[in-house]
Amino acid sequence: MDARKTFLSWPVVRQLTGEDPLGRGAAARSARTAEIRPRTATADRVVQSVCPYCAVGCGQKVFVKDEKVVQIEGDPDSPVSRGRLCPKGSASEQLVNSPGRVRTVRYRRPFGTDWEDLPLEKAVDMVAERMLDTRARTWQDVDHRGHRVNRTLGFASLGGATLDNEENYLIKKLFTALGAVQIENQARI
Amino acid sequence: MAECHPVGFQWVMEAKARGAKVIHIDPRFTRTSAVADTHVPLRAGSDIAFLGGIVKYILDNEKYFREYVVAYTNAATLVGEDFVDSEDLGGLFSGYDEEKASYDQSSWAYERADEAAAAGDREGSGKGNGAQDGGHAEGHAFGSGGPGLDSHEVQRDETLQHPRTVFQVLKRHYARYTPEMVEEVCGVSRAQFLEVCEAVTANSGRERTTCWVYSVGWTHHSVGVQYIRGSAIIQLLLGNMGRPGGGILALRGHASIQGSTDIPTLFNLLPGYLPMPKAGEDESFGAYLDTIRSTEQKGFWTNADAYTVSLLKAWWGEHATAENGYAFDYLPRISGDHSTYQTVLDMNDGKIEGYFLLGQNPAVGSAHGRLQRLGMAQLKWLVVRDLNMIESATFWKDGPEIATGEMKTEEIGTEVFFFPAAAHTEKSGTFTQTQRMLQWHHKAVEPEGDRRSELEFFHLVGQKIRAKLADSTLERDRPIQHLTWDYPVDEHGEPSAEAVLQEVNGRYVSGEKAGRPLSGFAELKADGSTACGCWIYSGVYADGVNQSARRKPGREQSWVAPDWGWAWPMNRRQLYNRASADPDGKPWSERKAYVWWDEDQAKWVGHDVPDFQVGKAPSYRPEPGATGPDALAGDDPFIMQADGKGWLYAPSGLLDGPMPVHYEPAESPVRNPMYEQQGNPTREVFKRKDNLQNPSAGEAGSEVFPYVFTTYRLTEHHTAGGMSRWLPYLSELQPEFFCEVSPEHARERGLEHLGWATIVTARTAIEARVLVTDRVVPLTVGGKVIHQVGLPYHWGVGGGGAIVSGDSANDLFGLSLDANVHIQESKVASCDIVPGRRPTGPELLQFVEAYRSRAGITVETGNTRHTAQEGSP
């Protein structure tokens, strides 16, 4: 590096030669500070989203850099929220990037004392098998009064209020087609 | 609202800055109270008395909006002669069947013009109604429409003088809800109560409107539906429905909890609030349709056939034909209560093999956590899909019942699959927020590892099941084999959420427009030419455009902001907005103009999409005998109601009465000061050893549980904690489970600030750190001081990786449900509180058992529903 340049960038020299003799402002700024840019500006893209917590439905802007979410903040365009977020909404980035978030399928065999690994594909297949086994075992053509019911009461589901409409739609559709009726969510809790 | 919906609360603060008066009615002084003009502390569980007092004030002081009330509500409608009010039956209405603990609602019906029948024989009547004997699935089945009526041909007296007009019935019903009674029941001083009455009525009328806002704690009562009915009556009387700045706003706590009711993951509903068919009743498609709506009634529910056929076409495509009743028989039938609590009880009885938990943590978030966990330990298999390793996935190793020795890990046979879920940034789709608005969220990044969306997971499960059953010849496998399940997938295997939304929106399946998207539910046909996955969402993909993804900035459009997202139905931001104009179609006032009739254009215009047939003039009167939408007059704004009117009195559809009555909570240290009938006589109870109830006032042993407790959320956490206790930034803000008590209560029980307290009910005992605070105040109820304990319910014992943990408040509750909707009473119950930490291990069980035996609790305790002597004054 140019020694002269280095010398001239020495804040003491800048103090003596510039407008900031006391070394409290312009002279003291570091080269890194001078280049600082917000990660909202350096993001590869911004995606419009909706807060996943409560049902107010605040708008969120999701900033993505190198295929990672780097920032989530309120969307000022939203007529619902006008860019504001509560503490939970403000924690959304931590929600999605939390190191504690589970990454792989976990499996506990009957009477097991700890989790085990299981490949995703196999786990899904096992679940499908369980559903069909239970359904076959518990299928009812008619109820105890003889009325037609075409159903299974062998398995149930709870959840959906945090999910997308499209997801709930597939859940309801698939379960109903299987004859499962005990499908519930937070709306009743 | 400031506590749980801070960003929504910005609008309240803005209104306040413009001069609005903000009144906060809550047992505790919360962050909402801190900035309100008035805080009204009332006893948890006494809201109906408070609301009833306001109704009486409105009626007595003639503060109702007479023109609105006469024209738009059923005030003028005559009730049949058979109806007997709770005033005359010790707190019960006519038609109570003691054995079934339910009402035959036929005596509640309107008087028919043709006098042919007085039978609003639709729901509840003659159906088995106890939780134990099934038949409890009706109340919630009416969704946006309300229940049917046999006919809209009703008798009216627009002078409101006839003694059997709804108006006069209402007057008599509310006669005893005096300010003195409000004071005695709620613990609210007369002066403060009257201040509220005056503020509410002064800010209602032509020029002004008042809005009521509740958070869903109102639904967490054994009389929850009637709480909301109570405020609906006030709002109708004051002319605040369907008008800007008015209405009743339900603040809901999950991103798409509205959506999960619209497109229901609920046992008793099909998409768009169509009821699930019932065993023994809906044997045929025709019979099913008849139970949804009377073809003689007014309103849009008469088109339910088109909605249902289109749904069946969406699900079974070409296999749904006119010949096979559009595959109606592919639908399973329900019989009685299959709600989540009944299911959990069935689990405990070994009747359920498998369970899916999808972003839900019932081990912490549902009432009676112990029953939830013991139930899950009885399953063969359990699938948990969540972001974090929640308690419901780890109950087999760290549940409180492991600590007490009731369960042993090695003896629990439940096979548990935990699937990590994709977050909202990792999938596209719509949330429906609390005002029925769908908002599309775009996928930002691909989920990592095994994380998947529910969309992909269930699509995959469906594909696997269809493959496994492809060769089956069993009748029961037809619905699966014939199911439409061909969604386009991307390169990662994720099905297209847009394709699903298009199916929900609906399309023409035959005719010249075949394949084109529907522009709204008015285009739905009952002849199989349209398919639509959820009729109320029809229009969300109008013109082939994802309307829910519209994001025209709010500042670039009107204050109604119609071009942001899409609200059902038909992008209407405010329901029943025809009522914002007078019967002649003119705005009630310029200040409160919203939609109005434009004579020149001969149509309804305004700031919002009119919730009315756009070309129907105010002067329109239906032909005699008209039905459905055509039967709605030009001044019938409540277009989904069977008579086009707002219901001050519900002649059918509610299982616990046509009007609200103050009943004490299922567990209450207070004897009902208003009626002999103590609790809701139709509440759903479960007499089981694993669901014991505390004795209430009037029963032996009630003094053992002398305090009232309530539960709630804190701003810093989210429900059962699955999305907050795992985050350092939220956990550090509220790191420990605590109870809030008044200084007086602390003194009475020797509780020390920052010390520990143990809270006990018949179910269990939990421990919490003590916050002594002036924000909790003892109330005098019926001459007796009532102390209330506040418990936020976000904590659980463990799970994997939670940053903070603690006992779960919901473990304290037993199960008593509102009969209409099967929602548990979890905002109020009785308890004892003592200083110090709770015992651990088996000693905890002994500790609770000692309480039970002191109070003499049996399975009958607290479960006697009928306590009034019928016919006594």
Added chain:
Amino acid sequence: MVPDATFTSYYGRPVVKAAPWEKDIPAYLFLGGLAGGSSLMSAGADLSGRPGLRRVGRLGALVGISASMFALVHDLGRPDRFHHMLRVAKPTSPMSVGTWILTAYGPAAGLAGAAELRPLLPARLRDGLAGKLLGLAARPAGLGAALLAPAVASYTAVLLSDTATPTWHEAHNELPFVFVGSASAAAGGLGMALAPLSESGPAQRLAVGGALLELAAEHKMERSMGLTAEPLHQGRAGQLMQLSKTLTAFGALTAALLGRRSRAAAVVAGTALVTGSACTRFGIFEAGQDSARDPKYTVVPQRERLNARASAGGT
């Protein structure tokens, strides 16, 4: 014990923050003072032909300043960035000023001190060019260090006072005198204890004079500080201050009466003064920290000031 003043605070929490400094900083204050005083003493000894006293002074300064610098660097949150102190020269920052003073003083004192070690070097080094230069540089270096030494001894008082720590700040009028007095007493004490009796006259006078200055300035300081003097009498800080006064007074008295007569008495007096000086620095340091931790010392004087202003304003 109930204080006179009632006041309000936020849950009893401090308003200002106590410095995040550990024992390093009072040690640095003490050692810096000792070094400064020693440099002065050694220069005087050099010029007045007292090689024994000169040696003690120079070596004292060398050891003192080295240990002082070590303590300072050790206390940094990021010691590896010590040199960032030289990025800027800020008259508003006593630490910056001090750093530049030390930057000049340190090498000078070091050189002078190193020169005293020259006789210990192997002959080849001692008599080589470097050794010779060292010998030549010793006096100018020692004198240079001595010129800077008063600043070394006094700037640390500004360093403490230029804070919002109540007891430090309110002491700002007298603290420099306390510190230079303390430095003299310590350096003089060092000289008395270690230099030959025959040469220790100036050391004795320096010690006694410094001790008297310290005690007098300290006395005046406490009287001018009002409520914020309280921490100087309480707890550990109070004990240290009491010990400091006792040792300093005892040391001074012993030095004055017996310091030139008895080797043992000189050692006792010198040790007492050095220790007393250390106690002063530690005591004032701790008292300041205590005053920061208790909101009373921040709120009450400010509230009184406000009230006085309000009544002066006639409202």
Added chain:
Amino acid sequence: MSNSFFGPLDPAPDAGWVEAPPRKGFFTDTSVCIGCKACEVACKEWNAIPDDGMNFLGSSYDNTGALGASTWRHVAFIEQSKPLGTQDAGFAGTAAGPAATDVLNRAADSALTGDRSRLGTDTNAVDLGMPKVELPGADGAGRADFRWLMESDVCKHCTHAACLDVCPTGSLFRTEFGTVVVQDDICNGCGYCVPACPFGVIDRRIGEKGVTKNVGIAQKCTLCYDRIGDGLQPACATACPTQSIQYGDVDELRERAQKRVETLQAAGVHDAKLYGHDADDGIGGLGAFFLLLDEPEVYGLPPDPIVTTKDLPAMWRKAGLAAVTLLAGAVAVFTAGGS
């Protein structure tokens, strides 16, 4: 440079910024604060600040305690037996005894850990001049008045910033926006800024090196220097649901604050007062100033802060005099007495 140490000043030009933009700052209106703590979270999220320990403090709903190296926004909660303007707290006529607020005020902070661990005041050792700790209700007086105050505290970005002035490395510097920012690539953790701050804002981060970011470095609010440089608002002001935290040009904010306090006064909130808005105060005015509903010390703010550098010239003079005294003394001891 006439007012470089004290008095009204536009700080950015004084610090060598030619053609500086208008000074930026916060106006925090506590009368509309709902205590949601969105500011705390949004700040931490944007600035990647580590958590500050899981401490249940019992200080009403405040479990953060104070500003510090890992808490750049702190919401204070104060429960008081006083009325708030014309607000009806609803306690009149209830069965209430005397208030618990003193009990709360005496809550021991022994639970504090993490960066705030050394902030804990042992209230048993320091009598705060408050009534004795007794269970409330003992003397039978009822409580009718009540209010719950909340305030989001933050670095004040002082006109005369002691932290900046005493910083020996130039890590703390005055930005072109007139704000005061730590450059974490420069700070060597000398810790001098910590006791210098009259508001107890800045602190040195503790933690395990290599695990926690910026351990050993002084940290505080930057007024989101990176964001405002790009035309954005600071994270806290962006999130604040009720606009309790308002960001903008200090001059404009001062006018807005003046109007707001007048509005509140007219509405009967006679306690409403501004804090730190006055350029003639001991700090030369705060870049981040407040509308408070009680005395500053109730919120943990100093009632009449004066920047320590106000006395600095005098201090240097005294130090010079002391140095001369020392030099003179040294000369004297060698010249007097002879041998």
